[in-house]
Amino acid sequence: MSLSVGVGLTNDCNLACAHCYRPMDQVYHLTLEQIMTVCDHLPVHAVGMGTGENGLHPQFLRIVEYLQERGVKLTMASNGYSLNTIPDEWLQAFHDVEVSIDFPTEGEHDFFRGVGNWKDVHAAMERCRRFGIPASILSTLMNVNYDKLEGLVQLARSLGANLRVNVYQPVGTDEFCLTYEQFWEGYRSLFASARLVSCSEPVVRAVLGLGPAVSPCGRQSVRITPQGWVIPCVYWPGGSLTVEDVPSLGMAILDTSEFQAARQVPPSVQDCPCLGGCASRRALSGNLDQHDVYCPWVREEEIELDVELAPERELLRASNVCTTIVV
Ligand code: SF4
Numbered sequence: 001m002s003l004s005v006g007v008g009l010t011n012d013c014n015l016a017c018a019h020c021y022r023p024m025d026q027v028y029h030l031t032l033e034q035i036m037t038v039c040d041h042l043p044v045h046a047v048g049m050g051t052g053e054n055g056l057h058p059q060f061l062r063i064v065e066y067l068q069e070r071g072v073k074l075t076m077a078s079n080g081y082s083l084n085t086i087p088d089e090w091l092q093a094f095h096d097v098e099v100s101i102d103f104p105t106e107g108e109h110d111f112f113r114g115v116g117n118w119k120d121v122h123a124a125m126e127r128c129r130r131f132g133i134p135a136s137i138l139s140t141l142m143n144v145n146y147d148k149l150e151g152l153v154q155l156a157r158s159l160g161a162n163l164r165v166n167v168y169q170p171v172g173t174d175e176f177c178l179t180y181e182q183f184w185e186g187y188r189s190l191f192a193s194a195r196l197v198s199c200s201e202p203v204v205r206a207v208l209g210l211g212p213a214v215s216p217c218g219r220q221s222v223r224i225t226p227q228g229w230v231i232p233c234v235y236w237p238g239g240s241l242t243v244e245d246v247p248s249l250g251m252a253i254l255d256t257s258e259f260q261a262a263r264q265v266p267p268s269v270q271d272c273p274c275l276g277g278c279a280s281r282r283a284l285s286g287n288l289d290q291h292d293v294y295c296p297w298v299r300e301e302e303i304e305l306d307v308e309l310a311p312e313r314e315l316l317r318a319s320n321v322c323t324t325i326v327v
C-alpha cells in the first residue's frame with residue numbers, strides 16, 4: 001500500500017480568516033530534512049500541501065524540487081498567494097491545485113477573507129488554466145454559507161472547475177459549526193444543483209448508500225503538521241507521534257494507538273450504517289465513543305438526498321480525506 005500524505009509545510013499565512021484551524025501561537029516550518037525522513041521511511045506516492053500558505057515556507061522551492069525528483073505527485077490548497085507567486089517551473093510541478101472560496105460573490109468573499117482576495121483567487125485560477133493545471137474550488141461548509149452552495153456551484157461551473165466541499169471542524173472555535181439541520185440542508189442544495197463526482201464524508205456517504213461508510217482516516221491517511229506531529233487526520237486533537245518516530249515505525253505508524261483510535265468503530269455504533277461517521281468530529285467534541293453529531297439514524301430520522309452521479313474522476317484528494325466533490 002502506498003500513502004497519500006497531507007503535509008503542512010508551514011502554518012504561516014498572509015491572511016487571517018476567522019474560521020482557520022492552523023495554530024496561531026507562532027510560525028512553524030517543517031524542514032526539508034523532515035520531509036526526506038518521511039519519504040525515506042514511508043511509501044509516499046502523493047503529497048497534498050495544506051494548513052498554511054505553503055509558498056511562504058523559506059525552503060518551499062527546494063522541497064518541491066526534492067519531491068518532484070522522487071516522482072511524488074503534488075497537490076496544494078491555496079488562498080491564491082502561493083499560486084500567484086511561485087515561479088512557473090515550480091507551479092508546473094503540481095498535478096492539481098485547489099483555491100479556497102467560501103462565498104459566491106466578491107463582496108461576501110472579501111468580507112470573510114480580506115479585501116482583494118477574490119481577485120487573487122481568480123488570478124490564481126487563470127494562471128493555472130494557462131499552464132493546464134486543473135484547479136478546483138475548495139469550500140468549507142459552515143453555518144454562514146450552508147445556504148450559498150448553489151451559488152458556489154454556479155461559480156465553479158462558470159470557471160470550468162470542480163467544487164470540493166469540506167465540513168467545518170471546530171478546531172479553534174465552534175463559532176462556525178453547522179447545526180444538524182444546516183448540515184443536511186447544505187448537502188441537499190449541493191446535490192440539487194450539481195452532479196456528484198465522489199464523496200468520502202462518512203455520514204453523507206452512508207446516507208447515499210455509496211458502499212462502506214468507513215473513511216480513510218487512520219487507515220491510509222497520514223498528516224504531518226508544521227510542528228512535526230504525525231496525526232491520522234488534520235483535525236485530530238492532540239498528538240504524541242512526531243516525524244522523528246517515523247524511521248523506527250515505518251508503516252507500523254498505522255498500528256499506533258492514535259491511528260487505531262481514528263479508525264475504531266465504537267461499540268455503541270457498530271450497527272449504525274455510518275459506523276460512527278467522522279472520528280475527529282467525535283474526538284473534538286469529547287465524544288469519541290458516541291455517534292457522529294450529524295448521524296440521522298441515532299435520531300431515528302431518515303434523510304433523503306437526490307443525487308445525480310458524474311463519472312468518477314481521478315482526483316488525488318478524493319481518496320485521502322473526507323470530502324465531497326461535485327461538478
Ligand atoms: S487563507 Fe487559509 S490558512 Fe490562511 S488564514 Fe485563511 S483559512 Fe487560514
Ligand code: SF4
Nearest residue numbers: 217233278279280322
Ligand atoms: S472523516 Fe476522518 S479524515 Fe475526515 S475529518 Fe473525520 S477523522 Fe478526519
